Amino acid sequence: MNIINFPPNITTTEKAANEVSRLLIVDDDIVLARSLQQLTELVGYQVKVCNRGVEALALLALESFDLLLLDLVMPGMDGHAVIDNVRRDFPQIPIIVVTATGTVSEAAQSLEKGVYDFIRKPYEPAELLRTIENALAKSQLERIQAVTSSKLDHYENLNHYLVDSSPDIIYTLDEKGRFTFVNKRVFSLLGYLVDELIGEHYSMLVYGEDIDAAKYAFRAQSSFERATYNVELRLRCQSDREEYRYFDISFIPILNTAHVDHIGEGREFLPLKGSYGVARDITERKKVEYAMAYQAHHDMLTGLPNRTLFNDRLEISIAHARRNHHRLAVLFLDLDRFKWVNDTLGHIYGDELLKNVASRLKSCLREGDTLARIGGDEFTIILPEVPNKDDVPMVARKILATLEQAFVLDNREINISASIGVAIFPDHGDTIDALTKSADIAMYHVKWKGKNGFMQYDSSMDSIFHQKMSIESDLRKAIENNELELYFQPQVDVNTLKVVGLEALTRWHHEDRGWIPPAEFIPLAEEAGLISMLTYWLIKQVTIQHHRMQKAGFGDISIAVNVSPESVLKHDFVSNFLLSLRSENIANEAIEIEITENIIMQDMENSILKLNELSRQGVKIAIDDFGTGYSSLAYLQKLPMHSIKLDQTFVHNIQFIGQELPIVSAIIGIAKGFNLKMIAEGVETTEQMQVLKSLGCSVMQGYLFSKPLPMSGVLAMLRSQDRLFA
Ligand code: C2E
Ligand code: CA
Ligand code: CA
Numbered sequence: 171m172n173i174i175n176f177p178p179n180i181t182t183t184e185k186a187a188n189e190v191s192r193l194l195i196v197d198d199d200i201v202l203a204r205s206l207q208q209l210t211e212l213v214g215y216q217v218k219v220c221n222r223g224v225e226a227l228a229l230l231a232l233e234s235f236d237l238l239l240l241d242l243v244m245p246g247m248d249g250h251a252v253i254d255n256v257r258r259d260f261p262q263i264p265i266i267v268v269t270a271t272g273t274v275s276e277a278a279q280s281l282e283k284g285v286y287d288f289i290r291k292p293y294e295p296a297e298l299l300r301t302i303e304n305a306l307a308k309s310q311l312e313r314i315q316a317v318t319s320s321k322l323d324h325y326e327n328l329n330h331y332l333v334d335s336s337p338d339i340i341y342t343l344d345e346k347g348r349f350t351f352v353n354k355r356v357f358s359l360l361g362y363l364v365d366e367l368i369g370e371h372y373s374m375l376v377y378g379e380d381i382d383a384a385k386y387a388f389r390a391q392s393s394f395e396r397a398t399y400n401v402e403l404r405l406r407c408q409s410d411r412e413e414y415r416y417f418d419i420s421f422i423p424i425l426n427t428a429h430v431d432h433i434g435e436g437r438e439f440l441p442l443k444g445s446y447g448v449a450r451d452i453t454e455r456k457k458v459e460y461a462m463a464y465q466a467h468h469d470m471l472t473g474l475p476n477r478t479l480f481n482d483r484l485e486i487s488i489a490h491a492r493r494n495h496h497r498l499a500v501l502f503l504d505l506d507r508f509k510w511v512n513d514t515l516g517h518i519y520g521d522e523l524l525k526n527v528a529s530r531l532k533s534c535l536r537e538g539d540t541l542a543r544i545g546g547d548e549f550t551i552i553l554p555e556v557p558n559k560d561d562v563p564m565v566a567r568k569i570l571a572t573l574e575q576a577f578v579l580d581n582r583e584i585n586i587s588a589s590i591g592v593a594i595f596p597d598h599g600d601t602i603d604a605l606t607k608s609a610d611i612a613m614y615h616v617k618w619k620g621k622n623g624f625m626q627y628d629s630s631m632d633s634i635f636h637q638k639m640s641i642e643s644d645l646r647k648a649i650e651n652n653e654l655e656l657y658f659q660p661q662v663d664v665n666t667l668k669v670v671g672l673e674a675l676t677r678w679h680h681e682d683r684g685w686i687p688p689a690e691f692i693p694l695a696e697e698a699g700l701i702s703m704l705t706y707w708l709i710k711q712v713t714i715q716h717h718r719m720q721k722a723g724f725g726d727i728s729i730a731v732n733v734s735p736e737s738v739l740k741h742d743f744v745s746n747f748l749l750s751l752r753s754e755n756i757a758n759e760a761i762e763i764e765i766t767e768n769i770i771m772q773d774m775e776n777s778i779l780k781l782n783e784l785s786r787q788g789v790k791i792a793i794d795d796f797g798t799g800y801s802s803l804a805y806l807q808k809l810p811m812h813s814i815k816l817d818q819t820f821v822h823n824i825q826f827i828g829q830e831l832p833i834v835s836a837i838i839g840i841a842k843g844f845n846l847k848m849i850a851e852g853v854e855t856t857e858q859m860q861v862l863k864s865l866g867c868s869v870m871q872g873y874l875f876s877k878p879l880p881m882s883g884v885l886a887m888l889r890s891q892d893r894l895f896a
Contacts, residue, residue, distance in 0.1 A: 191306050192216045192234065196226040196252060197241040197268070202291065206239060206268070209295055210302065223247030227255050235263055237306055242269040242276065253283050262313065264305040268293060339417070339449040342424065347372045347388055350444065359415060359451055361408030377404035377414040391423050391445055398422050405449070416456040421447030469543040471521055472528035480542035480550055484602045487540075487554040491595055499562045501551040502591040502609035503531070503569065506621040507772075508547035509699065511584060514739040514776055522579050523586070534568045550606065556594070566590050566624035585772070587622035589613050598627040611635045617697055642698045644680060645691055649703050654678050656711045657878035658729065660887065661849055661871045664863050669888060671762065671849075673730045673871060674712050675878045676704075696736055705737035709747060712761060713754035715881050720756075724888050730762040730792055735769035739776050744783045758788035764815065766794045770805065778808055785810035792849070797837055806844055814841050816867070818852030824861050835865050842866065 193215045197203040203219045210217050218233075220226050224247050226238075238256060242249030253265060267280050270291040277288040286305040289298055333340050333353045339360075341352040349367045356362050360375070367375070376384045380403045387401035399421050404414040423445050467479035475483065484500065491498045505527065512520035524547065531541055531549060540552040556562055569590065576583040591612025599605040608627040614635055616625050648654055654676055661671040678686045695701045712731050719725060737743055751758055763784060770777045770793070781791050790812040798817045820834050841848040850862045853872030862870065876887065 190214065190216050191236040192218070193237045193239060193302070194226060194229060194235045195219045195239045196223065196244070196249075197221065197239075198244040199241070202241075206298075209299070210239075213299055215302075223249070223252040226252055227259075230256065230260055230263070236309065237302060238263055238265045239268050239302075240265055242267055242280070243271050250280070250283075253280060253285060257284050262309065262316075264309045266301055266305055268298070336448075338451070340447070341449070342444060342446045343372055344444040347444075360405055366408075375405045377406050380404050387419075387421075388445075391421065402452070415451055415453040417449040418452045419447055419449045421445045472525055472543050474528055474549075475540060475542040477542065477544040480540060480544055480552070481602050483540045483542075484552055484605065487552050488595060488600065488602065488605075490554065492600070497556045497597075498595045499551075499553040499556045499565075500593045500595070500605045500609045501553070501562070501566065501569075501624075502593075502606065502613040503549040503551065503588050504590075504613050504617070505547035506587045506589055506617075508586065510736055510739065510773075511586065512546075513736065514741070514773070515582075515584075516741075519579055519582075519584075523577055523584060526577050526579070527573065527586075530572045531569060534565060534572055550609070562592050562594070562626070563624070566592060570622065570624065582775075589616035589621050590624035591616060592624060592626040594626070614638065614697075618693070638694065641680070641683070641686070641691065642694055642700075645678070645695060646698070646700055646703075648678060648680075649695075649700060649707055652707070654704075654707065655880065656708070656715060657880055658715070658884045659871055659878040660876045660884065661730075661869055662875045663869050664859060665868050669727060669891060670869060671728045671730060672884060673764070673878075674708065674715075674732070676708060677878075692734065696734060701734050701736050702740065705733055705743075706746070706750075708733075709750045709761075713750055713756050716756050716760055717754050718881060719885070719888075722885050722888070724885070725760070727888070728760050728762050728790065730764050732764045732794065735765070735772070738763070738765060738769075738780055739773065744780060744787075747784070747789070748787055759790065762790040762792055762812070764792045764794040767796055767798065770809065774805060774808075782810050785812075792847075797833070806840070811844075811846055813847035813849055813869075815871075816848065816850045818872075821850050821852045821858055821862070821872070822854070824858050825855065831861070831865075834862070838865050838867050 193210055195203050195206050195210075195217060197206070197219075198221050200221060203221065207217045207219050218229065218235075220229055221244075223244055226240075227247075229235075230238075238252075240249050240252055249267065249269065253267075256263060256265060261284075264286040265284075267277075267285050267288045268291060269276075269288075280288055286308070287301045289301060334355070336353060336355060339353060339355045341356075342350045344350050348369055348371050352364055352367050354364060356364065356367065362375075372388070373381060373384065383401060384403050387399055391399050401419050403417055403419055405417050407413040407415065424443060467476060467482075468474065469476045487498050508520065508523070511523055524543070528541070528543065528549070531551070535541055535551065535553075538554055540550075540554075542550045542552075544550050551565075553562065553565060570588060573586060573588050576585050578584075591609040591614070593599055593605045593608035593612060595605055598608040611631050612625045612627040615631050616623050618634075618638070619625070655678075657675050657677050658672040659675060660669040661673065662668065663670045676688050676692075678688070678691055680686050692701075692704075695704050708731055712729050716725075716729055719727060719729075733743075748758065751761060765777075765781070770781075785791060791810060792813040792815055793809070793811055794815050795817045796814040797820055814837070816834065816837055820837070824831065824834065838848055840846075847869060848867050849869045849871055850858075850867050851871050853859050853862065853870045853874045855874060858872075859870060859874060879887065
């Protein structure tokens with residue numbers, strides 16, 4: 171790399187205009203020399219005289235002179251030798267020969283050597299002075315020219331240096347778009363040699379997808395007058411045509427009138443017409459921008475598009491469908507048991523499961539479809555074109571089927587399912603929001619209908635949806651404001667006709683809608699993530715009420731509480747539960763937990779763990795709705811149960827269908843065999859009671875004895891117990 175000093179050090183060779191010129195006269199004839207000196211001093215020159223050629227050269231080496239007046243014939247070194255020396259060592263000093271002897275050929279010879287003029291003695295003073303003046307003027311002019319051209323040389327070097335060492339690619343194109351110049355930076359940035367590009371069309375450098383943008387910019391530039399243009403393009407690397415870097419390119423057109431001076435020999439690169447441009451490498455900045463944009467548009471866990479990108483894609487799909495008059499589908503998918511996995515197995519399992527679900531879902535879709543994760547366990551799908559009515563159900567069924575196979579995480583099998591809502595453009599909405607909302611509403615209906623399935627949106631779903639949604643928010647308030655109530659249904663020993671236990675049942679009196687049955691709001695609470703809150707409330711209330719019973723002298727009657735699986739399987743359920751009992755000073759044995767058979771079957775391992783923990787602490791456990799699930803004797807052995815509750819349906823069917831009897835009697839047999847307490851639920855008639863009693867079941871619960879009552883009612887009943895069921 172050539173280093174150039176700046177500013178250029180060239181002013182020293184210039185001579186100020188008002189400075190007096192210095193002459194040197196060289197002549198062996200002293201008299202003549204003196205008269206010449208007098209003449210020239212008279213007009214203002216500074217003059218020195220010497221009589222020998224050698225002396226003259228020595229003086230020239232010491233001092234600076236502007237002109238030499240030289241005699242040819244001298245002893246020792248003659249005038250010719252002086253001329254040769256001066257031309258060689260001081261080429262800028264003009265020489266005028268003043269001689270008496272010179273022949274024409276001598277004169278010609280001296281002029282050839284670069285002598286300014288040849289004057290014969292005796293000279294005409296005026297002519298001589300004019301000649302001196304002219305010689306000085308010419309030499310001055312030459313000096314100025316020399317300075318100027320050295321300045322130009324300098325600037326040209328500087329230009330080349332700056333151009334080649336620029337961090338940017340600098341280029342010119344001719345009017346057809348072919349490279350006429352490009353600096354060396356193109357090699358370090360893209361790997362091309364300068365010579366490879368000269369004469370080539372710019373498009374050979376432009377990355378395929380950006381060709382149109384490049385052409386557009388190039389055309390715009392050729393059709394408008396002078397201005398700067400800007401375009402961002404990807405330019406291909408020489409080594410790999412698919413590799414590229416990003417450039418921010420600024421360029422200006424070069425017009426016919428462009429005045430291009432002194433570009434330097436062999437470097438005539440500016441065309442008369444075309445463009446001049448600077449391409450700045452912005453690859454690093456772009457990488458950061460892309461990383462940020464990726465993060466803004468993707469879910470980091472699964473790598474799927476997030477809600478923002480989903481919305482973008484849906485907008486494009488809608489516009490496309492509208493233009494082409496076709497239908498598109500939005501699927502809203504919510505995993506059914508995800509919260510449970512997260513709560514009971516932990517977030518690491520939850521995350522792993524989501525990743526696995528994402529990849530299974532992807533395998534059900536085609537390339538043009540979009541799968542996005544827009545929330546914890548919520549996925550959305552765009553099917554941009556659905557020509558046939560059956561297309562969407564087919565995809566939905568495929569998804570449900572692929573989720574049906576158990577996921578194996580860390581050697582553990584996990585079963586989940588999904589609820590899918592479907593909305594079709596334009597039937598169920600023609601905007602992003604409308605379609606997504608319709609699909610969401612349809613998804614909720616699948617949840618309410620028992621999950622694991624799909625439904626297409628229908629306008630009749632709206633009112634139910636809004637009702638449920640408002641109930642949901644009311645329920646939250648009700649729990650927070652302690653507006654729910656606990657009722658208690660007695661469990662009666664039919665042999666003694668005494669109340670041996672109570673089942674706590676939650677009641678919600680909604681100020682506008684009246685009584686809302688638990689069968690309706692408990693699933694809602696589960697869906698809305700309110701169930702833990704409800705369970706804590708429930709346990710608190712139960713302990714308070716049991717305390718009341720103790721004070722009334724009925725502390726030996728236990729209370730059973732229904733706990734939803736979501737709560738029971740939570741890691742801190744057992745400790746929280748025991749803590750609540752302790753804070754009200756309730757014996758662990760006083761509270762029984764009812765858990766449905768189906769729940770246990772869903773996650774045996776965890777259930778056994780939790781129930782064992784409770785049982786070890788003295789808490790009693792009842793299996794609710796016994797006989798409705800896949801009752802297996804194997805699990806009865808593993809579970810620390812105290813009682814089983816015969817499901818109401820068996821009880822109700824006793825009097826109608828004789829065939830139920832063997833089943834009921836078998837269940838009662840099982841309870842006996844395992845030494846479990848048996849409670850028959852929903853006993854409404856004395857007939858039912860008598861049949862059950864004859865089969866060996868003694869504890870019963872049902873309207874025949876009492877409906878669920880508030881604690882005050884229960885206490886009143888217990889006080890008059892002796893007279894009650896007699
Ligand atoms: P379950 O545990 O099977 O409760 C028994 C249900 O049968 C209660 O309905 C009760 O009122 C009703 N019942 C009692 N005797 C008779 C009868 O002779 N005939 C008929 N037809 N029904 C009778 P309820 O209170 O509406 O509760 C429904 C379900 O809601 C309960 O079923 C239970 O699974 C759930 N549940 C109630 N309270 C809570 C609670 O606090 N937490 C949780 N997690 N679930 C609750
Ligand atoms: Ca129950
Ligand atoms: Ca039950």
